Amino acid sequence: MTKVSALSQAEENYLKEIFHLSGQDKIKVSTNGLAEKLESKASSITDMLKKLGDKKLVSYEKYKGCSLTKKGEKIAIHIIRKHRLWETFLVNKLNFGWDEVHDVAEQLEHIQSLKLINGIDHILNYPKVDPHGDPIPDKDGNIDYLESKVLLSETAISSKVEVVQVSEDSLDLLQYLDSIKLNLGSKIEILERVAFDESIRVKLEGNGELSLSKKVAENIYVKFIQK
Amino acid sequence: MTKVSALSQAEENYLKEIFHLSGQDKIKVSTNGLAEKLESKASSITDMLKKLGDKKLVSYEKYKGCSLTKKGEKIAIHIIRKHRLWETFLVNKLNFGWDEVHDVAEQLEHIQSLKLINGIDHILNYPKVDPHGDPIPDKDGNIDYLESKVLLSETAISSKVEVVQVSEDSLDLLQYLDSIKLNLGSKIEILERVAFDESIRVKLEGNGELSLSKKVAENIYVKFIQK
DNA sequence: AATTATTTTTAGACAAGCCTAAAATATTAT
DNA sequence: ATAATATTTTAGGCTTGTCTAAAAATAATT
Numbered sequence: 001m002t003k004v005s006a007l008s009q010a011e012e013n014y015l016k017e018i019f020h021l022s023g024q025d026k027i028k029v030s031t032n033g034l035a036e037k038l039e040s041k042a043s044s045i046t047d048m049l050k051k052l053g054d055k056k057l058v059s060y061e062k063y064k065g066c067s068l069t070k071k072g073e074k075i076a077i078h079i080i081r082k083h084r085l086w087e088t089f090l091v092n093k094l095n096f097g098w099d100e101v102h103d104v105a106e107q108l109e110h111i112q113s114l115k116l117i118n119g120i121d122h123i124l125n126y127p128k129v130d131p132h133g134d135p136i137p138d139k140d141g142n143i144d145y146l147e148s149k150v151l152l153s154e155t156a157i158s159s160k161v162e163v164v165q166v167s168e169d170s171l172d173l174l175q176y177l178d179s180i181k182l183n184l185g186s187k188i189e190i191l192e193r194v195a196f197d198e199s200i201r202v203k204l205e206g207n208g209e210l211s212l213s214k215k216v217a218e219n220i221y222v223k224f225i226q227k
Numbered sequence: 228m229t230k231v232s233a234l235s236q237a238e239e240n241y242l243k244e245i246f247h248l249s250g251q252d253k254i255k256v257s258t259n260g261l262a263e264k265l266e267s268k269a270s271s272i273t274d275m276l277k278k279l280g281d282k283k284l285v286s287y288e289k290y291k292g293c294s295l296t297k298k299g300e301k302i303a304i305h306i307i308r309k310h311r312l313w314e315t316f317l318v319n320k321l322n323f324g325w326d327e328v329h330d331v332a333e334q335l336e337h338i339q340s341l342k343l344i345n346g347i348d349h350i351l352n353y354p355k356v357d358p359h360g361d362p363i364p365d366k367d368g369n370i371d372y373l374e375s376k377v378l379l380s381e382t383a384i385s386s387k388v389e390v391v392q393v394s395e396d397s398l399d400l401l402q403y404l405d406s407i408k409l410n411l412g413s414k415i416e417i418l419e420r421v422a423f424d425e426s427i428r429v430k431l432e433g434n435g436e437l438s439l440s441k442k443v444a445e446n447i448y449v450k451f452i453q454k
Numbered sequence: 455a456a457t458t459a460t461t462t463t464t465a466g467a468c469a470a471g472c473c474t475a476a477a478a479t480a481t482t483a484t
Numbered sequence: 485a486t487a488a489t490a491t492t493t494t495a496g497g498c499t500t501g502t503c504t505a506a507a508a509a510t511a512a513t514t
Contacts, residue, residue, distance in 0.1 A: 010501065031462055044502055046463055051500095063462060063509060094346035104340045111338075113331045119321035237471065258492055271472050273493055278470090290479060290492060456514090463508070470500090478493070484486085 009110045012079050013038065014048050015057060016109075018068055019076035024145065028065035074141055081137040083109040084130035085120050091131040092124060098131040099174035132174075133165030133184050133221065146223070152188070153200070153217035160189045161222035173219055181207045188222065236337045239306050240265065241275050242284060243336075245295055246303035251372065255292035301368055308364040309344050310336040311357035316347050318358040325358040326401035359401075360392030360411050360448065373450070379415070380427070380444035387416050388449035400446055408434045415449065 007015075017037050021029045031049070035042045053060035057072035068076060086108040090096035096104075111117075118139060121127075128144060129135055137143045149164050163186045167173060177183070187205040194201065198214035212220075234242075244264050248256045258276070262269045280287035284299035295303060313335040317323035323331075338344075345366060348354075355371060356362055364370045376391050390413045394400060404410070414432035421428065425441035439447075 008500075032460090040501095041503065042462060043464080043504080047501075090343070090346075093350060094343065096342065096346075100342070104338070104343055107338045107340075111331070111334045113334075115323065115327070116317070116321065116331055119317075119323075123320065235470075259490090267471095268473065269492060270474080270494080274471075458511100458513070460511070461509080463506105465506080466504090468501105468503075470502105471498105473498075474496090476493100476495080478491100480489100480491070482487100482489070484488090 006112060007075065010048070011052065011057075012075070012110055014052060015068065015072050015076040016079045016083075018058060018066060019073065019080065022067060026067060028067050030065050034066075077137045077141045077143065079109050081139075081141075082111070082117050084134055084136040085117060085124065085127075087130045087132075088124055088127050088136065089120050092127075097174075097178065098168075099171055099178065101131060102168060102171075129165075129184075131184070132168040133163075134168065146221075148223050149221040150223070151218055152190075152212070152220040152222050153198075153214060155190050155222065155224075157190050157193060160187065160225050162187050162225050163220060164223050165221035167219040170219070173216065176216070177220075180204065180210060182220075187225065233339060234302065237275070238279065238284075239302070239337055241272075241279060242295065242299050242303040243306045243310075245285060245293060246300065246307065249294060253294060255294050257292050261293075304364045304368045304370065306336050308366075308368075309338070311361055311363040312344060312347050312351065312354070314357045314359075315351055315354050315363070319351060319354075324401075324405065325395075326398055326405065328358060329395060329398075356392075356411075358411070359395040360390075361395065373448075375450050376448040377450070378445055379417075379439070379447040379449050380425075380441060382417050382449065382451075384417050384420060387414065387452050389414055389452050390447060391450050392448035394446040397446070400443065403443070404447075407431065407437060409447075414452065 014034070017034060018029050021033055021037060031042050031045045034040075035045045038045070049058060049060045049066050052058040052072065053066075056069055057075065058066045058068055060066040083105045086105040087101040090101045090104060091098060121139070126138075127136055135144050135146065146164055152161065152163075155161055163182065163184055166177060166184070182188075182204060189203040190200055191203055191209065192201040193199075194211075199211050200214075200217055201209065201211050203209050241261070244261060245256050248260055248264060258269050258272045261267075261272045265272070276285060276287045276293050279285040279299065280293075283296055284302065285293045285295055287293040310332045313332040314328040317328045317331060318325060348366070353365075354363055360373075362371050362373065373391060379388065379390075382388055390409065390411055393404060393411070409415075409431060416430040417427055418430055418436065419428040420426075421438075426438050427441075427444055428436065428438050430436050
């Protein structure tokens with residue numbers, strides 16, 4: 001068991017972001033890609049990748065991008081677990097809106113205490129997804145990805161679907177979805193595709209017919225419902 | 228309204244410790260005193276006091292010690308409020324022992340979100356004291372000190388008292404008190420004082436007669452109970 | 455294949471927060 | 485009051501994590 005001495009918040013943020021950019025198929029992550037996400041400069045990224053490389057948390061070869069090692073991935077997943085559990089706690093227990101949780105969870109994800117996060121997991125009754133529908137890794141780091149989800153922007157006319165996940169990156173999107181009463185679990189029927197701007201006309205259960213821009217539809221995942 | 232741009236965790240820790248060392252009568256705090264509590268060197272303290280002085284959070288004159296300004300005190304109290312609310316949350320909601328909360332609360336006290344800490348206050352039903360009996364400052368920074376408390380070490384023979392506060396500084400003390408089943412609210416009768424080592428013999432409701440060293444008795448606050 | 459454009463790395467600098475060692479000031483004891 | 489002691493500050497240095505500007509490597513284009 002290689003015990004990892006506590007990482008700085010900066011290091012943890014790098015690992016988390018590499019995990020996200022790497023995606024489910026674990027592609028290599030570029031220096032510039034990381035720099036953009038972390039709102040930092042490429043030179044800073046290079047410095048940190050060297051350090052994380054020395055610590056065997058990422059594999060890094062000059063000019064070749066980086067990827068997480070097993071050890072780095074394990075830590076990244078644990079941070080993501082904490083982030084998503086805290087978001088769930090804020091929404092379920094403290095009545096935060098799904099648009100209010102991100103910044104606070106970014107702070108809380110760095111708190112070091114297994115007993116604390118497992119206690120939060122327990123009082124939430126071991127939730128499988130966070131308020132945006134993202135899967136919450138379990139105590140052992142297993143992530144239960146929903147295989148059957150598709151982008152709303154890619155559904156065929158007259159399909160009936162249920163919202164299972166929305167992008168948590170944009171505050172504006174989350175607030176807009178709130179305003180049209182579109183939540184996780186919302187039922188949607190696709191009525192029409194407008195060729196001109198690629199928007200779609202839908203029937204949203206509980207809020208009648210409305211039109212969603214291509215950009216909005218690209219940030220909503222749904223699953224088909226038999227009926 | 229002078230809006231204070233977010234402070235670093237180091238700065239917050241200095242303000243908190245100055246508040247504690249300053250005590251209820253707001254005495255000036257020495258550089259060495261701070262250094263010891265913060266487990267740091269006097270030279271580091273001097274550096275930081277200059278900085279906090281520039282920010283008008285402490286009044287500091289070379290070689291004369293320091294004290295908090297109104298602004299600094301307000302921030303210190305808010306951090307203490309967060310610390311004590313989190314400790315209460317850990318004990319009341321997540322079944323932590325009173326000896327397990329300190330380190331985690333030291334981290335959680337730096338989380339910045341009024342909505343979060345006020346939400347925690349709410350689900351705890353606005354507690355007045357933390358798990359060690361320390362008063363929890365309210366939202367406006369008011370602290371309800373228990374005037375009538377005295378040190379157990381200073382009580383007269385045959386008084387009957389109730390434990391209202393214990394020092395949270397020592398893990399060993401808290402664990403020892405656990406082991407003899409002495410908690411907040413425990414009822415104690417003082418039976419005898421042993422001159423030789425200044426220990427006291429007491430009757431502890433629920434755990435019979437036992438002897439407490441001077442040092443232990445100096446870390447327990449009690450109030451007298453009539454009857 | 456050579457040139458241009460893009461990406462990434464290196465080199466050197468800076469702020470925060472800490473350190474050690476030496477100097478300055480304050481306090482205590484004679 | 486002065487010498488000895490203790491406390492505090494200054495000076496200079498180190499690490500972490502960031503930055504800018506310049507150099508090097510890779511990728512794209514003609």
